[in-house]
Amino acid sequence: MSDIAVKDMQVPQVSGTAKAPDALDQRLAALDLPKGAFAAARTDALARLRAMGLPGPRDEYWRYTDPRPFNAPEPAAIARIEGPDSPLFASRDKLTLVFVDGVFDPTASDDPTLDGIEITTLANPSGAEWAEGLFGTLEAAGQTPVRRPFAALNTAAARDGLLIRVTGKPAKPVHVLHRRAFDKADAIWHHLIRLEEGAELTLLETGSVGARSNAVIEADLAPGAKLHHIAAKRANDAKVGVSHLFARVAAGAVLKSFALAVNGTAMRQESFIDLIGDDAVAHVAAAVLGDGEEGPFHHDDTVFITHGALRGESRQVFKKVLKNGATGVFQGKILVKPGAQKTDGYQISQALLLDEASQFLAKPELEIYADDVKCSHGSTTGAIDEDALFYLRSRGVPRDRAIVFLVLSFLADALEEVEDEGLRDEINERLDAWLTGRGRA
Amino acid sequence: MLKINNLHVKLEDEDKQILKGLTLEVPAGQVHAIMGPNGSGKSTLSYVLSGRDGYEVTEGEATLDGKSLLDMEPEERAAAGLFLAFQYPVEIPGVGNMTFLRTAVNAQRKARGEAELSSGEFLKAVRAKAAELQISPEMLKRPVNVGFSGGEKKRNEILQMAMLEPRMCIMDETDSGLDVDAMRLVADGVNALRDAGRSFLVITHYQRLLNHIQPDVVHIMADGCIVRSGGPELALEVEQNGYGDLLAEAG
Ligand SMILES: Nc1ncnc2c1ncn2[C@@H]1O[C@H](COP(=O)(O)OP(=O)(O)OP(=O)(O)O)[C@@H](O)[C@H]1O
Ligand SMILES: [Mg+2]
Secondary structure: EEEEEEEOOOOOOOOOOOOOHHHHHHHHOOOOOOOOOOOOHHHHHHHHHHHOOOOOOOHHHHHHHHHHHHHHHEEEOOOOOOOOOOOOOOOOOEEEEEOOOEOOOOOHHOOOEEEOEEEEEOOOOOOHHOOOOOHHHHHHHHOOOOOOOHHHHHHHOOOOOOOEOOOOOOOEEEEEEEEOOHHHHHHHHEEEEEEOOEEEEEEEEOOOOOEEEEEEEEEOOOOEEEEEEEEOOOOOOOEEEEEEEEEEEEEOOOOEEEEEEEEEOEEEEEEEEEEEOOOOOOEEEEEEEEEEEOOOOOOEEEEEEEEEEOOEEEEEEEEEEOOOOOOEEEEEEEEEOOHHHHHEEEEEHHHEEOOOOOOOEEEEEEEEOOOEEEEEEEEEEEEEHHHHHHHHHHHOOOHHHHHHHHHHHHHHHHHOOOOOOOHHHHHHHHHHHHOOOOOOO | OOEEEEEEEEEEOOOOEEEEEEEEOOOOOOOEEEEEOOOHHHHHHHHHOOOOOEEEEEEEEEOOOEEEEEOOHHHHHHHOEEEEEOOOOOOOEEEEHHHHHHHHHHHHHHHHOOOOOOOHHHHHHHHHHHHHHHOOHHHHHHHEEOOOHHHHHHHHHHHHHHHHHEEEEEEEEOOOOOHHHHHHHHHHHHHHHHHOOOEEEEEOOOOOHHHOOOOEEEEEEOOOEEEEEEEHHHHHHHHHHHHHHHHHOOO
């Protein structure tokens, strides 16, 4: 693609959050705060949230994304999507766990027994003693240096979620399938995943979430563990949503997280990743398709990766295709702590604008306190490559189809981050189907 | 088959005239070659015929089988039977060669009201043609032209041509960058396609290609016009003496 402009805005970080206490009181009043398990962690989270307040209009970290849809006490209702579940990963052997409006539905789910993994739920955590003392701690650690109030709200208010402890290498992926029931559902769920030494897990997420969603994943990877996370939410859904991934990656452990997002009125996905052990690896990537035709589209990826040990490797690959006035945002930071020598940090964020009404706002940042490191970041905004378009059309490929090819071509680097070739091909196939109007992604 | 009459073309955004009254006719079943100095407008001619943006036709016309090409979209020209083997084939990462080629073949068939090829039929045909051009199955699997050497890209153009079976083939310096053996492969590929209903317009700088692909007519192009036409001997003359004398005569 041709680079027609580079929007690379270096904006100084301001830590002060403009508090909106009344808004917070109203927001909390509309929630039914759970009691029972993890009471201490939840009380702490509520105190954190009260101390920081909800983001206001002057909050630097929310400069490009309007927090009001997330601050509002109640979500706007949206119509349900009828029809069968997304066909994505349908052919895979997997352990499917169904969530309806963010609440686990055991009758619709597979039996969660599988060698090498223990699965319980937040609403019913019997036997998950390991989770005591861990639940909420990664989120709490992720509140510095930048505040993430919706994550604290989630820890305080999440009604359900999975508590997953992986001790071995389960034979199949765990698949979280989201479904919707209520048209004004304010779905708040929180998964806690602990991978013991050398354990491995593939976690797939698909489906439709509520009218508004707030998701947290806390992932704690012991040395040598491996977590492969692929979230592919359904098209034309999840109108308003915020999600946080908090990961702590120990020595030699590998985290790979890929998200596919198709449409959404106001979406913010935050990743906060701490590489605490030597030779730890973290890759986060996303492919986003935004079309503002049927309503506003706004998608924000905000990433903060901290290198705190030797020879860490991190990659951020974010690609957004925007049209009809859609807005894409990327805020990405690599922080290399003193002593984190031989760090290899890479960050790329790119937008393909299919028209002039769409925009991409990027704020890449590096903060490095070690001298022997390799870090790079780049951000580009471009249009369809006319030479490539003509080449395809000259072979008889109709213009619309040729543009689909070039969109897939643009997204290819992000999809490369899906390690499993079979899963990658399935995602590509769904993208293709969605782009050519043959179905929902 | 292809008729170009008094074609004048300028750049859309610049006041620069490139083709200045070009007239040329390629009858069905014939091979015509165009030779001419760098910058004389050969690639521009091939782009204008195949419908690339950025040019403005200020005068004249171009028809394929009597139908005006200049009003058609590039994909319509392709479906009508026109093909351009690019001087510089474009790399398209993330799009598989096979997916692209099958989409192109079937889009053209659909546009012409013909039945689409099944994946089985397509695979069989493409494997056979690739083997003839010594394009490995591994190359077929790669993204379009990505990581191909210059010569491999040119062979890939001929593979596309063989699969699309156009009736009017324009080849823009397909021989540049080819080693001796590859040139023979390409020439064999072209010769295998030659028949009474198919025509070729071969743009080249070297007479050598024309030893393998015998042209019926050779045209010399200079400064946006055809300045001389003749038999294959004209190419030999260029090879030996350069363009100087020919252009002086014409001028
Ligand atoms: N898009 C463009 N912008 C500016 N100048 C152009 C453009 N396209 C063509 N030209 C100019 O028009 C003239 C003809 O170019 P063209 O590529 O058609 O020549 P050619 O005969 O194919 O040359 P070669 O033998 O080197 O391939 C050249 O002077 C070239 O610089
Ligand atoms: Mg040329």
